[in-house]
Structure formats: structure tokens, C-alpha cells
Amino acid sequence: MIVLGSTGSIGVNTLNVARKFNLDVEVLVAGTNIKLLNEQIKEFNPKRVVIAKKEHIKDVNHQNVFFGESAILDAIENSNSKTVVNALVGFLGLKPTLKAIKCGKKLALANKESLVVAGKFIDQTNLSAIDSEHFGLWYLLQNKKVDSMLITASGGSFRDYDINDLKNVSIKEALEHPNWSMGNKITIDSATMTNKMFELLEAKWLFNTRKLDAIIETKSLIHALINFTDGSTTAHIANASMQLPIAYAILGKVEEPILKPVDLLDVASFEFKKIEENRYPIWQIKDEVLSNPDLGVVINAANEVAVSKFLNSQIGFLDVSKITLDAVNRFNKPIINNIDDIYEIDKEVRNYCES
Numbered sequence: 077m078i079v080l081g082s083t084g085s086i087g088v089n090t091l092n093v094a095r096k097f098n099l100d101v102e103v104l105v106a107g108t109n110i111k112l113l114n115e116q117i118k119e120f121n122p123k124r125v126v127i128a129k130k131e132h133i134k135d136v137n138h139q140n141v142f143f144g145e146s147a148i149l150d151a152i153e154n155s156n157s158k159t160v161v162n163a164l165v166g167f168l169g170l171k172p173t174l175k176a177i178k179c180g181k182k183l184a185l186a187n188k189e190s191l192v193v194a195g196k197f198i199d200q201t202n203l204s205a206i207d208s209e210h211f212g213l214w215y216l217l218q219n220k221k222v223d224s225m226l227i228t229a230s231g232g233s234f235r236d237y238d239i240n241d242l243k244n245v246s247i248k249e250a251l252e253h254p255n256w257s258m259g260n261k262i263t264i265d266s267a268t269m270t271n272k273m274f275e276l277l278e279a280k281w282l283f284n285t286r287k288l289d290a291i292i293e294t295k296s297l298i299h300a301l302i303n304f305t306d307g308s309t310t311a312h313i314a315n316a317s318m319q320l321p322i323a324y325a326i327l328g329k330v331e332e333p334i335l336k337p338v339d340l341l342d343v344a345s346f347e348f349k350k351i352e353e354n355r356y357p358i359w360q361i362k363d364e365v366l367s368n369p370d371l372g373v374v375i376n377a378a379n380e381v382a383v384s385k386f387l388n389s390q391i392g393f394l395d396v397s398k399i400t401l402d403a404v405n406r407f408n409k410p411i412i413n414n415i416d417d418i419y420e421i422d423k424e425v426r427n428y429c430e431s
């Protein structure tokens with residue numbers, strides 16, 4: 077298989093699954109963490125490696141190293157692997173998603189931004205999503221009549237902070253997720269609840285319904301629930317590890333134990349909470365975004381600019397959601413007829429939010 081983003085949180089978990097099931101790794105794609113990449117090369121012996129920057133090529137212990145976006149697309153096109161795991165972060169993941177689909181590969185998709193911005197142009201025939209909540213929904217789906225779907229949120233790093241203190245929180249505090257160990261960008265998205273907004277859009281494209289909502293479950297052990305028309309509800313419960321969604325996305329069917337089952341006596345109790353707009357201002361536009369999913373490209377572009385500014389100490393935590401809400405206000409009726417429109421609007425929104 078091809079692993080895009082092998083040095084990230086999902087990439088490392090993907091290689092854990094590859095090790096466990098003895099899967100062949102033909103291509104590794106990473107950004108700038110060359111030390112970890114070299115360890116992965118030594119263990120998995122890929123045929124080709126792609127990194128982000130030309131100047132790092134000399135540091136990579138491999139004969140066949142390329143750099144940049146077009147090299148990622150070439151690696152997909154010129155590979156024998158049937159499966160591509162896309163664990164890149166952000167808008168950068170969209171072209172590789174489209175390329176993998178075009179080349180007829182099976183796509184194990186962690187890069188949720190691909191669906192957020194361009195869900196209507198993504199052919200899902202050969203696609204499995206790697207996201208704990210959507211894996212949960214997929215796992216729960218049976219031949220009963222579904223009424224609505226519910227995903228859970230942890231509440232993020234600041235769920236228990238006094239709202240008045242959110243103005244001055246630090247980057248370090250924002251990166252302390254209560255339950256999951258993930259990359260920086262998604263950890264900030266989780267703290268602002270933008271991650272859950274993205275996941276509602278992701279679910280809309282994956283399951284073709286708008287009867288979707290989210291609630292906080294503070295332990296991240298219940299990932300998804302399905303309400304059936306008969307009045308019953310089922311819940312997907314699993315320990316907080318991405319190895320289960322990744323294994324299913326790559327292998328389709330898994331009969332070996334992957335995780336330790338949740339011991340409900342150990343857990344003792346669950347706590348559920350409403351997602352309040354005063355703590356998570358992005359939630360004000362939830363209904364608007366679900367009824368106009370083309371807004372995905374706007375919120376994604378604005379959010380990527382804002383998160384990057386926050387992580388570079390240029391703005392405060394509360395400004396992240398302010399920038400996204402302002403962009404949605406400015407670009408509230410994006411016209412998207414083809415994939416080129418997505419790149420155009422992405423650029424326009426980024427320029428607006430940068431200035």
C-alpha cells in the first residue's frame with residue numbers, strides 16, 4: 077500500500093496495523109520529520125519515498141526520494157499498490173484523494189478535509205473513511221430503517237475552562253486534548269468544535285443524510301449512535317484508538333482482536349452534554365452549513381488560515397472561530413459547479429482571511 081502522511085498520528089497508527097498484519101508498504105510520503113521517516117524506511121523497506129522539501133532529500137536514507145505535491149501524485153499513479161491511505165492534513169490532501177480515485181485505488185481516507193471541501197465530487201465506490209465516529213456509524217448500520225445519526229465530541233481541550241478565561245489560553249493548553257493523541261491541526265479543530273462541524277459534513281457525504289447531530293460524551297468511548305424509526309438506539313463503544321477504524325478501512329473485514337474491549341464496570345458512568353454556542357461559537361452555523369454543504373470549502377480555508385495563525389502566536393484562541401464565522405458571512409453563497417471552483421474559492425477565502 078501507499079501511506080501518505082506516514083510520520084503523523086494516523087500514519088504511525090497505519091504502520092502499526094501494517095506491522096500487525098504484515099502488509100506491504102510500497103510508498104511512504106512524509107513532510108519534514110526525516111528522523112522518524114528514516115526509521116520507517118528501515119523497517120518497511122518502501123520502493124519510493126516522497127517528502128515535502130527538496131533540501132531534505134540528502135538526509136533521507138533511500139535511493140528513490142522525490143519531493144513536493146506533484147511527486148505525491150506521480151507516486152500514486154506509478155505504483156502497483158491497490159490501496160492508498162491518505163493521512164495528510166488539510167487541503168493538501170484533496171489532489172491525492174482525487175488522484176487515488178482516478179487511478180482506481182482503494183482509498184482509506186483519514187484526510188477529512190477532502191470530503192469537507194469537495195464531498196460532492198468524490199466517488200465513494202472504493203472509499204473507506206478513517207474517522208472514529210464515521211467508522212462507528214458504518215459499524216452500526218444494519219438493515220433496519222434508520223431515522224437519524226448522532227456522533228459524539230469530547231468537548232476538546234477547553235471544555236471545563238471558565239468561558240471568560242478562553243481569551244488568554246496558550247497554544248500549549250490548546251494542544252492538550254483530553255482523550256486523543258492527534259496532530260496539532262485537528263487538536264485545535266477539536267477545541268473550537270470545528271472538527272465536529274467537519275465530521276457532520278463528512279457524515280452527510282458518507283451516509284447521504286442531513287438528519288445528523290452531535291453531542292459531547294466526555295470519555296470518547298461512545299463514538300456514534302443511530303436512532304432507528306422503531307424508537308431504538310444503538311451505540312458504538314470502543315476504546316479511543318484509531319487502529320480499529322484504520323484496520324477496517326484497509327482490510328474491510330477484521331476478525332483478529334485489535335483493541336482491548338471497554339470494561340463498562342471500570343468506566344462506571346458516562347457524561348453527556350449539549351454543545352453550547354457560547355463556548356463553541358462555530359456551532360451557530362451548524363444548521364446553515366448542513367443545509368448548504370458547499371460552505372465546507374469556505375470554513376475549511378478560513379479555518380486552515382486561522383489555525384495556522386493561532387499556532388504561530390499571531391492571534392488568540394477565540395479569533396480562530398471569529399475568522400471562520402466572518403468568512404462564512406462574507407462568502408455565504410459559494411457557487412460550486414466543478415472541482416476547479418473549489419480551488420478558486422479556496423484561494424479567494426485564504427486571501428481574504430490572510431489580509
Ligand SMILES: NC(=O)C1=CN([C@@H]2O[C@H](COP(=O)(O)OP(=O)(O)OC[C@H]3O[C@@H](n4cnc5c(N)ncnc54)[C@H](OP(=O)(O)O)[C@@H]3O)[C@@H](O)[C@H]2O)C=CC1
Nearest residue numbers: 081082083084085086106107108109128186187188258259
Ligand atoms: N489523528 C487522529 O486521530 C485523526 C486524524 N484524522 C484526520 O487525519 C488527517 C491526519 O491527521 P493527523 O495524523 O492527526 O495529522 P498529523 O499532523 O499528525 O500528520 C500529518 C502528516 O502529513 C504530513 N505532511 C504535512 N505536510 C506535508 C507536505 N507538504 N508534504 C508531505 N507530507 C506532509 C506530515 O509529515 P511530517 O510530520 O513529517 O511533517 C504528517 O506525516 C487529518 O485530516 C485529520 O483531520 C481523522 C480522525 C482522527
Ligand SMILES: CC(=O)[C@@H](O)[C@H](O)COP(=O)(O)O
Nearest residue numbers: 207208229230231232266271
Ligand atoms: C479520533 C477522531 O476521530 C477525532 O476526530 C476525534 O473525534 C477528535 O476529538 P473531538 O471529539 O474532541 O473532536
Ligand SMILES: [Mn+2]
Nearest residue numbers: 207208209275
Ligand atoms: Mn473523528
